[in-house]
Amino acid sequence: MKLEMTTGRLELYKYEEAYVNEPHRHSDWFQVTIPVRGACEFTQSGKNYRLAEGEVLLQRPAEEHHFRTGPGESVLIVKLHESLFPVPQGCGNRLDVNPSEAAEKFGFWTSGLINSRNEQSLRAAESLVVLDVKRMLEAGMPAAGGQETESETELIASIVDPHLRDAWDYIRAHYKSAVPVETLSAIALQSRYHFIRSFKAATGLTPHQTVLKLRMREARRLLAGTSETVTAISAGLGFSSASQFYRAFLKDTGKTPERYRHDSRG
Structure with missing residues (x-):
């Protein structure tokens, strides 16, 4: 249509x-x-x-x-x-x-x-x-320093279920490390299946997509504004290897981390 x-x-x-x-x-x-x-x-x-x-x-x-x-x-x-x-x-x-x-x-x-x-x-x-x-x-x-954006503030306010809001807060605080769905569903007081469905209905994204979205945003900020190596950024954002981060970043932005850093600095 x-x-x-x-x-x-x-x-x-x-x-x-x-x-x-x-x-x-x-x-x-x-x-x-x-x-x-x-x-x-x-x-x-x-x-x-x-x-x-x-x-x-x-x-x-x-x-x-x-x-x-x-x-x-x-x-x-x-x-x-x-x-x-x-x-x-x-x-x-x-x-x-x-x-x-x-x-x-x-x-x-x-x-x-x-x-x-x-x-x-x-x-x-x-x-x-x-x-x-x-x-x-x-x-x-993106907010400077990786701070919460206005859109995130509005999103949190729009999540009616307080337990889902707690799960969002947990993701926001721990996205740089492993965030098991089982942990999130326990915080939300829901089964794994119902949590994934209700979280996506409330936020528009699955928990995994939310974690990856936050990681990619922070990666873009670090590449543009710091001299940290790609390996260090990858490890700091919880990726199992630099190659895994490389693939995720290329898929997200259409650029390699090195090219993104170069382009962002003119």
């Missing part, structure tokens, strides 16, 4: 199930790609990414890109004309958002556009999309 809504200054798309498009570029447009269910295989400027739920990739004007999704997967695309969209200062191309929140906001955006009855209400609906996307990107930007 494909849902499409366009105005002269923004475009909204929702792709569900299997979909693939051809390499293309937008000369005067920014694009924000947000997987909200499953993963999205994305190629941008010749680099391959596998985006998990909530992992946002920003396409800037004239960057060639294309993507594909598989059965059971869903991705949101927001295109904003560059005259409409001030990118937050310091914003990179990779960010993290709450996929459930993004899907909910997408529904509000489309509803606002559908119900626009004149030019004034249309401009108001467009402005809401721009404001929400800007806030979403700002909240998803």
Whole structure:
């Protein structure tokens, strides 16, 4: 299924199930790609990414890109004309958002556009999309020093079950070491099976995806801002070997750790 809504200054798309498009570029447009269910295989400027739920990739004007999704997967695309969209200062191309929140906001955006009855209400609906996307990107930007981000704060507040919140807190505190699902399910007072289901329903990610997401974010920060070796970073983040970390980082970012460090420092 494909849902499409366009105005002269923004475009909204929702792709569900299997979909693939051809390499293309937008000369005067920014694009924000947000997987909200499953993963999205994305190629941008010749680099391959596998985006998990909530992992946002920003396409800037004239960057060639294309993507594909598989059965059971869903991705949101927001295109904003560059005259409409001030990118937050310091914003990179990779960010993290709450996929459930993004899907909910997408529904509000489309509803606002559908119900626009004149030019004034249309401009108001467009402005809401721009404001929400800007806030979403700002909240998803990595915090300095590996501190908790605004998006994480909002996520914690949205977890109603206090025991699930305790499990999240445990992951946040121990993601650099082994985090057994059995330990987390005991904290949440649930069986292993029900814990995994309820945790993903509450956060949009499985426990394993959450641990890996936190590790990759910290790895990017360390590579960009410190002189620690790749081996030291790998060991410090709980990977069994440097090669395991190397594969995970390459899959997450589309770059080797060394290339990411080089590019982040100009």
